[in-house]
Amino acid sequence: MKKSLIPPNFQVLITPFGLISAMAILGAVVYNVGVARISQQNLQMAQTKKNESVLAERVSVLQEVSGTVTTQAKVADAAVPNINPGLLTLSQLRLLASKTSVTVVDFGIGSEIRDVGGLTRVETTIVVEGSFANVVSFVSQINTVAPIAVPGKIRITSAGALSRASVTASSYFAPLPTKLPSLTEPITKLTSAEADVISKISLLTQPAFLELTAQPAAPRSNPF
Numbered sequence: 001m002k003k004s005l006i007p008p009n010f011q012v013l014i015t016p017f018g019l020i021s022a023m024a025i026l027g028a029v030v031y032n033v034g035v036a037r038i039s040q041q042n043l044q045m046a047q048t049k050k051n052e053s054v055l056a057e058r059v060s061v062l063q064e065v066s067g068t069v070t071t072q073a074k075v076a077d078a079a080v081p082n083i084n085p086g087l088l089t090l091s092q093l094r095l096l097a098s099k100t101s102v103t104v105v106d107f108g109i110g111s112e113i114r115d116v117g118g119l120t121r122v123e124t125t126i127v128v129e130g131s132f133a134n135v136v137s138f139v140s141q142i143n144t145v146a147p148i149a150v151p152g153k154i155r156i157t158s159a160g161a162l163s164r165a166s167v168t169a170s171s172y173f174a175p176l177p178t179k180l181p182s183l184t185e186p187i188t189k190l191t192s193a194e195a196d197v198i199s200k201i202s203l204l205t206q207p208a209f210l211e212l213t214a215q216p217a218a219p220r221s222n223p224f
Contacts, residue, residue, distance in 0.1 A: 050184075072198050078146040079201040082176045084112060085147040086122040088207055089171040092145040093126050096205075100138040102130035105164075118174055124149070125168045132156075132163040139165050146204035147171045 081088070086109035097104050106127040114120045128138055135156060142151050149169035156165045181187075190198065 072202075075146075075198060075202045075206070078206050079148050079204060080119075081147055081173045083173060084120075084122055085171045085173050086110075086124055089122075089124045089145075089147050089149050089169065090126065092147070092205065092207060093124065093142065093149070093169070096141055096145060097126070097128050097138055100130075100141065101134045102128040102138045102165075105129050115172075119172045120174065121170045121172045123152070123168050123170050125166070127164065127166045129162060129164045131161065132158055135163040135165045139167060142167060142169055144203075144205055146201065146206050147173070148201070148204070 090107055090109060094104055094107075104126060106125075108125045110123040110125070112120050112122050128135060130138070139151070139154060139156070142149050149171050151167055151169045153168040154165065155167075156163060158164075
């Protein structure tokens with residue numbers, strides 16, 4: 001029988017030492033995996049808390065503006081609609097003409113003109129007659145209606161007691177946003193400058209819309 005080179009005393013320690021080494025390696029692996037998972041859980045918890053904070057802030061902001069946001073949206077949409085405002089602008093100018101006691105003798109709506117920046121404009125031309133004071137009053141109030149009408153070409157002529165004004169005003173429109181913000185994206189309130197713009201356009205003469213209510217169907221008489 002071949003004699004072992006390892007002393008008997010060391011042979012007794014090989015098995016326990018091997019087990020201890022294996023347990024140490026296994027413990028190190030488990031520790032590293034555990035630390036990685038704990039770090040991942042901590043990151044997820046931090047992100048969850050951040051999302052909860054953002055959602056709570058969104059709820060607070062929405063509750064704060066819930067009483068005014070609908071009105072502000074309607075005001076903004078009336079000032080710069082998402083569809084061609086040519087007919088609506090013409091209707092507003094005709095109402096203004098009646099208000100200022102001038103007579104509309106001619107009108108026209110031009111084609112759409114796309115400007116740089118995403119806005120599209122349409123030019124509305126209107127010709128009115130009346131006393132000089134009334135004609136001037138009409139022209140000076142064109143920028144008080146919604147949709148916003150920016151006077152461009154203005155020509156006023158007079159013949160005796162009758163004056164005539166030919167005005168071309170530009171109205172703008174743009175598509176509504178098509179992308180909603182993420183639920184975890186904070187909501188920012190209007191800046192003071194934005195709130196000032198909303199306050200100013202809310203003073204414009206808003207178009208009057210007729211809302212029709214549904215009526216129940218009337219019973220039909222038997223024609224036979």
